[in-house]
Amino acid sequence: MGNIDDDKKTEGQVLSEKLCFELKNCWDAASGEDLDAIESFAVQYKHFLDRGKTEREFVKEAMALLKERDFQDLDVLLRESGKLLPGARVYQNIRGKSLAFAVLGRKPFTEGFNIVGAHVDSPRIDLKTNPLYEDADIALLDTHYYGGIKHYQWLTIPLAMHGTVICKDGSVREICIGEADDDPVFCITDLLPHLAQEQMAKKASEFVNGEGLDILAGSRPYKDPKAKDKVKLRLLSILNAQYGILEEDFAGAEIEFVPAHKARDLGFDRSMIGGYGHDDRCCAFAALQGALSFAEGIPEKTIVCLLTDKEEIGSMGNTGAQSRLFENFAAYLGAKTLDTYSEISLRQALSRSAMLSADVNPAFDPNYDSVYDKKTASYLGKGIVLTKATGSRGKSGGSEANAEFCQRVEAILNSNKVQWQFGDIGKVDKGGGGTIAQYVAKLGVEVFDCGIPVLSMHSPFEVISKIDLYTTYKGYIAFLREA
Numbered sequence: 497m498g499n500i501d502d503d504k505k506t507e508g509q510v511l512s513e514k515l516c517f518e519l520k521n522c523w524d525a526a527s528g529e530d531l532d533a534i535e536s537f538a539v540q541y542k543h544f545l546d547r548g549k550t551e552r553e554f555v556k557e558a559m560a561l562l563k564e565r566d567f568q569d570l571d572v573l574l575r576e577s578g579k580l581l582p583g584a585r586v587y588q589n590i591r592g593k594s595l596a597f598a599v600l601g602r603k604p605f606t607e608g609f610n611i612v613g614a615h616v617d618s619p620r621i622d623l624k625t626n627p628l629y630e631d632a633d634i635a636l637l638d639t640h641y642y643g644g645i646k647h648y649q650w651l652t653i654p655l656a657m658h659g660t661v662i663c664k665d666g667s668v669r670e671i672c673i674g675e676a677d678d679d680p681v682f683c684i685t686d687l688l689p690h691l692a693q694e695q696m697a698k699k700a701s702e703f704v705n706g707e708g709l710d711i712l713a714g715s716r717p718y719k720d721p722k723a724k725d726k727v728k729l730r731l732l733s734i735l736n737a738q739y740g741i742l743e744e745d746f747a748g749a750e751i752e753f754v755p756a757h758k759a760r761d762l763g764f765d766r767s768m769i770g771g772y773g774h775d776d777r778c779c780a781f782a783a784l785q786g787a788l789s790f791a792e793g794i795p796e797k798t799i800v801c802l803l804t805d806k807e808e809i810g811s812m813g814n815t816g817a818q819s820r821l822f823e824n825f826a827a828y829l830g831a832k833t834l835d836t837y838s839e840i841s842l843r844q845a846l847s848r849s850a851m852l853s854a855d856v857n858p859a860f861d862p863n864y865d866s867v868y869d870k871k872t873a874s875y876l877g878k879g880i881v882l883t884k885a886t887g888s889r890g891k892s893g894g895s896e897a898n899a900e901f902c903q904r905v906e907a908i909l910n911s912n913k914v915q916w917q918f919g920d921i922g923k924v925d926k927g928g929g930g931t932i933a934q935y936v937a938k939l940g941v942e943v944f945d946c947g948i949p950v951l952s953m954h955s956p957f958e959v960i961s962k963i964d965l966y967t968t969y970k971g972y973i974a975f976l977r978e979a
Contacts, residue, residue, distance in 0.1 A: 521877050522915050522963045523767070537969060538769060538962040541781050542759040545771055546675075549754045550658045551593045551805045551815075554616040554777060558595055558784055558803065562587050565791040567597055570828050580832045583794040588825050592660075593805040593815040596825040599790045601798040603979070605833040606841050608848030609826070610976045611800040611941070612787060613932055614780035614855060615807030615817070618773040619643030619954050621650060621684075621709060621753040623659075627746055628713070630728040635714040637682075639753070641706055643808030648703045649955050654681040655711065659751035661741055669739045674756045681756045682711050711753060755956040767962060768876070774958040776807065778965055779854035779947045786972035796979035798829070802851075807932055817932035823939060847940040850901065852975055853933035854968075856960075857881040857919040859949035867926045874919035874949040876961040880909070880971040881919030883945035888928030895933035897944040905944050905975065912974035915967060919949065946971070 505513075526534065548554035567585040580586065580600055587597035594616075598609070620642045627638040641647070656674025663669060674681040686704075687695055695703060717726035718733060735741040759771030780803050787801035802825075806816030813819065826845060831837045860873040874881040884902055887894020897905075909916045921928045933943040948968050951959040 519875070519878055519917055520915060522879050522967055523877055525915075526963065534962050534966040537785075537966050538761075540785075541778065541965060542769060542771070544781055545759045545773060545777055548616075548777060549618075549656070549675075549773055550620075550752050551617045552660060552750075553658065554780065555589065555592055555595045555803065559587070559589060561784070561788060562597055565788060567791070570825070570832070573832055574828055579835075580829070585791055586829070586832075588828070590821050591815050594821055595803045596800065596822060597787065598798055598800045598825075598829060599787070599795055600829070600833065601795040603797050605798070605830050606844040606848070607797060608845045608850070609798045609800045610795075610978060611802055611849060611851035611936075612783040612854050612972045612976060613802035613804065613817070613822075613851050613936060614783045614853075614947075615776045615804050615811075615932055616780050617643070617805050617808050618754075618775060618777065619645045619808055621655070621711070623746065623749070623751040623753075625747045626743075627751075628728055628731060628743065630725040633715060633717065633727055634712065635727040635731050637711040637713050639709050639711060641709060642752070644954055646700065646955070647706065647709060648700060650709060651684050651686040651704065653683065653956055654756040655683055655753045656756040657682060657751065657753055659749060661739065661745050661749040661751070663740050663745050664742055665740075667740065669741060671739060671751070682713060682753060684709050684711055757957070762959060768959050769962060769965070770957050770959050772956055772958070774948070774950050774960050775856045775953050776854070776947070778950070778960050779856060779968065782948070782965060782969040783854045783972055786969055786976060789973055790976065795977065799976045800825075802936075804932055807855075811932055811935055817935040822936060843940070849940075850904075850942040850975075851933075851936055851944075852905070852946040852972060853895070853931045853936070853943050854972065855931040855933075855945060855947045856950040856953065857883055857945075857947055858921060858953050859951050861951055867922050869920060869923050872918045872920040873922075874917055876949055876951065876959075877963055878917045878949075879915035879964060880917070880968045881947055881949050882906070882916050883919045883921070883947075886921065886928065886930045886933065886945055888930075889925055892928075893934075894928065894930045895937050895943060895945065897942070901942045901944055905946065908974050908978050909971055912970070914971040914974055916971070917949075946975075 548557045567587045570586040570588045582600050582602045584600045621639050622642045624638045624640050659671045661669040714731045718730040755772040762768040762770040783801050790799050804817045806813050811817040827842050830842050857874045859876050860868050885891050885896035933945050937943045948964050
């Protein structure tokens with residue numbers, strides 16, 4: 497039996513607990529009730545991820561949840577008389593590809609909003625405007641990849657076709673082939689090792705170029721000895737019979753090819769989720785569910801959830817965060833809230849608003865430890881990630897939260913017992929990245945990047961921890977609740 501003094505903490509131990517930041521594993525503190533909630537949330541997320549593999553599909557699934565909770569279309573309300581009162585639940589669907597919704601709080605419009613913003617697009621393979629061609633009695637689809645991908649990762653994996661086509665007669669055709677168990681799938685072929693000596697000698701970035709990512713689509717000819725390009729013709733006949741599509745309809749269509757696999761539990765202990773599109777749909781789902789938790793009451797401050805498109809290519813276009821979609825949404829709220837709306841009232845609201853830019857962060861990977869700074873890397877299973885500054889090399893092209901707002905967010909998480917961790921994007925000269933934070937910050941909003949750590953980011957099969965997903969969801973709720 498040891499001396500009783502052995503059980504007392506030394507002065508150094510007490511001082512260390514007071515001054516040092518200790519990064520803990522969230523699983524250690526999880527109770528049985530917590531574990532049930534974590535698993536339940538993960539199940540919901542996996543189902544949602546499988547149904548929302550494109551930005552349009554994610555918005556469609558989110559819209560269904562909003563309508564279940566009686567959210568009203570803000571565009572319709574703008575055409576009607578009357579003011580919105582505290583507790584009102586409204587949304588704006590921006591061209592089916594981005595979404596903003598709000599629950600109005602007790603505080604006036606000019607006091608601003610608490611916002612969680614994420615993006616719902618992911619790297620993928622798009623079709624070109626005239627994609628279908630035939631070569632050597634094989635039909636292929638010409639593609640243009642979307643976002644930052646490693647080309648070789650998309651070879652020889654099952655792909656599903658998702659998209660929207662506006663036909664010549666104006667009708668809208670939604671396409672989804674490859675997700676049902678009895679659906680056909682598609683793939684991009686690769687060269688056999690026996691003939692790949694020159695290919696294997698190339699750098700990984702040159703292994704296959706963008707023009708080499710054409711999709712294998714068919715090989716059976718149309719039965720007509722006088723017809724030209726008979727394999728291509730048969731595919732067009734199938735598409736026309738099933739969807740009413742003509743070849744010219746591809747010119748303006750939005751057709752995306754994504755991995756055909758479903759989200760799955762990963763590891764012997766089922767502690768992780770592997771799937772396509774975690775970046776950034778895991779944060780978008782946590783933000784969506786966090787904001788929806790306020791749908792039954794009246795928050796002190798108006799809460800907003802912002803889900804945008806096009807982040808993976810710079811947030812461009814009228815559905816990206818660089819557009820005025822959020823500014824417009826805020827203005828519409830003001831017009832339906834205030835007795836006398838003005839430009840000054842909008843600017844006051846924006847300058848007094850605060851947002852968590854809900855985006856993922858690269859988790860430390862022991863297989864590639866040379867590109868990470870272990871002191872500031874994020875880790876699976878250790879909670880929501882706070883990234884003070886984004887950008888590449890010298891913080892270029894990114895956003896940086898100020899000290900006051902950083903402390904405010906950390907205090908909110910600490911007071912709500914939500915574990916957080918640091919999360920820089922690798923070593924300084926190794927690369928970097930950005931989020932939608934910089935575009936919302938341009939409006940005068942306080943913004944802090946805050947999300948979920950991910951392994952194998954931008955690959956067809958990314959990995960997250962279930963407990964990080966749930967911890968982030970709880971963190972978003974705590975932030976939105978703050979008055």
